[in-house]
Amino acid sequence: MNLVRRRREEIRRAILDAAIREFAKNGLAGTSTQALAAAAGLTKAQLHYYISSKEELYEEALHFIVREWRTIFFVSAGSDDPAETIASYIERKIRHALDHPEVSRLFANEVARGAYVLSRHWGELKQAVEEASGVIEGWIAAGRIRPVDPLLFQMNMWAVTQHYAEYEAQARHLLGVPEGTPLDAERIIAEAQDMFLLRCGLTPPAR
């Protein structure tokens, strides 16, 4: 029945969530199937009924993230206005990093290791980045923004927005925010937006 199918999909979803959380914490090699099973509320044998191997689950989790990001973050979004486009991208990206830090951390960990598993999905990533580069170059040619290295500009936006997920523990400590309460998203977004807009010779919104 489809009640059975729904239950199965719930379990698979729980496994994927657990995988992202656990792999983000200790990496591929550092995460045991035991720990994965426990985090998903299953026994080890039960987990292996749903997945075929740890490596495959790892790759599936990464693939899931890439697919999700591809649909959420596209620099050339909506408006044609450079300031609005950049500001909106940064806001969305930082909010995502603060709300789902494990996702960003898993991705970062994989890239830091050399991204061998991820390399299969790099084609789409490069394509998206080059599309955005085109948009930015258009802005420069039209004199709408100060000249910028389009690739590095994007990488730096990525660096800053990801940072608050990867370095959450450090940010907490430096900003004096205890474990329970969330980081001040507005403050972080404002500073990041100001920075990248000023880099482009654009006027940041009054605060």
Add this chain to the structure above:
Amino acid sequence: MNLVRRRREEIRRAILDAAIREFAKNGLAGTSTQALAAAAGLTKAQLHYYISSKEELYEEALHFIVREWRTIFFVSAGSDDPAETIASYIERKIRHALDHPEVSRLFANEVARGAYVLSRHWGELKQAVEEASGVIEGWIAAGRIRPVDPLLFQMNMWAVTQHYAEYEAQARHLLGVPEGTPLDAERIIAEAQDMFLLRCGLTPPAR
């Protein structure tokens, strides 16, 4: 004799290097003592003659990094000129990231995991950051730079400079730089300097 002592220190240094490399790749849990020993050119038993446990070696590696960084990176360096201070910090930081990416990666990995091992050394880090915040606030008060969130400004510099170590694989792919050749340090430094100087309302050097 001291030839014996030198030999012992050579081995300990080889172990530390191997530890940084291996821990950076697979994290604490994901790195076996076997792999550590092999990377240092020793047998497992021999390794345990020099270290007492994997955890302790891990902590030692982290402590080494913090100590090293404390002496290399001090934002309030040399000159009193904001532009020069910022530009020099960024250059030093990015060169270090490109030359010793494993170091940055190990640190990032530990922080991403929650920095439980590192937390002991966070006092000194916070102190250094707050000193720098004082310097920056002084610049703002004197009207020498555009108002900035001093803490977030520093965190963003950290984010960008670290990024080219942590995301080296991605940067290689996007910039089209094959595995053997180094990334273009000048290009990366220039873009980063422009960004942070413009954020402060300062004029970047002509290129």
Add this chain to the structure above:
DNA sequence: ACAGGTTCAGACCAATCGGTCAAATCATTT
């Protein structure tokens, strides 16, 4: 009520884990 497949759990596998140990080897001092 029963047959059919789906899902589950416990025992189990070889391999590897971090770490120890005693015996052997090496280098150095006397």
Add this chain to the structure above:
DNA sequence: AAATGATTTGACCGATTGGTCTGAACCTGT
């Protein structure tokens, strides 16, 4: 040359690893 300490070695420990297998429990359509 004998004695002494510093190193190295391979065998070994119990625990845990990723993964399998079997048989029981559980649904579900008839």
